[in-house]
Amino acid sequence: MAETIVQHETKVEVGTPWNVVVHNDPVNLMSYVTMVFQKVFGYSKEKAQKHMLEVHHNGRSIVWTGVRERAELYVQQLHGYLLLATLEKSD
Amino acid sequence: MLIHRLNEDSIEFTDIEPIEADLLRQIPILCDVRGDSRAELRLFSNPADSGEVQFLTDWEEYVRPELRHIFVSARATVEKDLGTMVDRPGYPSRLVILCAHGEAWLNALNQARLILAAKFEFSDEELSLHEVPRSFSRRDLVLLQINFYAAIQERIIDALEGCTDADGRE
Numbered sequence: 001m002a003e004t005i006v007q008h009e010t011k012v013e014v015g016t017p018w019n020v021v022v023h024n025d026p027v028n029l030m031s032y033v034t035m036v037f038q039k040v041f042g043y044s045k046e047k048a049q050k051h052m053l054e055v056h057h058n059g060r061s062i063v064w065t066g067v068r069e070r071a072e073l074y075v076q077q078l079h080g081y082l083l084l085a086t087l088e089k090s091d
Numbered sequence: 092m093l094i095h096r097l098n099e100d101s102i103e104f105t106d107i108e109p110i111e112a113d114l115l116r117q118i119p120i121l122c123d124v125r126g127d128s129r130a131e132l133r134l135f136s137n138p139a140d141s142g143e144v145q146f147l148t149d150w151e152e153y154v155r156p157e158l159r160h161i162f163v164s165a166r167a168t169v170e171k172d173l174g175t176m177v178d179r180p181g182y183p184s185r186l187v188i189l190c191a192h193g194e195a196w197l198n199a200l201n202q203a204r205l206i207l208a209a210k211f212e213f214s215d216e217e218l219s220l221h222e223v224p225r226s227f228s229r230r231d232l233v234l235l236q237i238n239f240y241a242a243i244q245e246r247i248i249d250a251l252e253g254c255t256d257a258d259g260r261e
Contacts, residue, residue, distance in 0.1 A: 026218040027208050029241055031248045032197060072146070075138045076154050080161045082201045087139045087146070 016089055018071040020064040023084040024055050036081045037063060040074060065090050092183075094246035100190055102250045107184040112176065114239055115186075119170040121203040122162065130206040134162065162202055168195035193251045200240045200247075207237050 022033075030052055037048035041064060054061035063085075064074055071087055078085035092111045097103035107115070124130040135155055139146050169192075176186040188196065208218060211233050218237070 026213075026215040027205050027237075028201065029244055029248075031245060032201065035197075035248055035251075076157075079136070079138060079154070079158055082134065082198065082205060084136050085138065087143065 015068065017065050018068045019062045019088045019090045020071050020074045020078070021060050021086050021088050022051070022055050022063050022078065023086065024059045025084050028083060030056060032081075033083065036078065036083060040077045040081070094243065094250060096190075096250045097187060101187050102190060102193060102247065104186040104188075105183070107176070107186065109184075111239075112178065112184045114236060115176070115243075116173055117236075118199050118203050118240070119166045119173070121206055122166040122199055124206055127206070127210060129209040129212070133205050133209040134158075134202065162198065165195040165198035166202070168192050169199040172196075190251060193247055196247055197244055200244045204237045204240050207233055213237075 033052045033055065034045065034048045037043050037051055038045060041048075043051070051061045051063050064071065068087075075085045075087050092107045093105045095103055095105075104115075124134060135158060137147070138150055138154075141147070172186065172188045172192060176184050178184045207213075211230055213234065217234065220234070
């Protein structure tokens, strides 16, 4: 008896990734920014501090890259914590 | 003033001097940005460049009111907590807040600091200064107030992380 194999192919459209960028702000405390990164992204304290220091020294840090919808949500959450955050298309 | 974790659920502010109590009571008042465009601009900063027309339109319509609600709620929580501050004439005051209110306090303190910095147009350099001012102009005093609120934020973050024990020792 012949065996029929049905293959299902799902095409997932992967769009351009988007960056969530946090910009330096002399008012927000380093400890506060670290705490916010831990809360919003679930980062470890070490990873959160690495991004915070990047913001502090370089003026900005790409804190997350991925699908647009989620990036928008993260930007919104960061604004709720009063951080200067923007959405940018990833290169 | 000392700020430490009182128990699993609470943070305690003790030995609050009258001038510190006054500064604490100013937090919710300072958070009212109505009529000040510089403060509004800082609290509601742009989330993308101007090319993202649809995103910016949606942000204005849906996100901005939500952000305003977050900021107003934080302010209301702090105001309500401050209403429970125990004052006795001639003695320092005491305040106990729930750890669950910690984020609202950090948010309101941040609002107050950002609003003061925007209103008085402090430069990055001025905000990074940690020297005692040579004069005591209104501007110098506001900078001290911003730094006082920053110190409270640091202590609340420590208390939330459980860095101090119930006696306030490191």
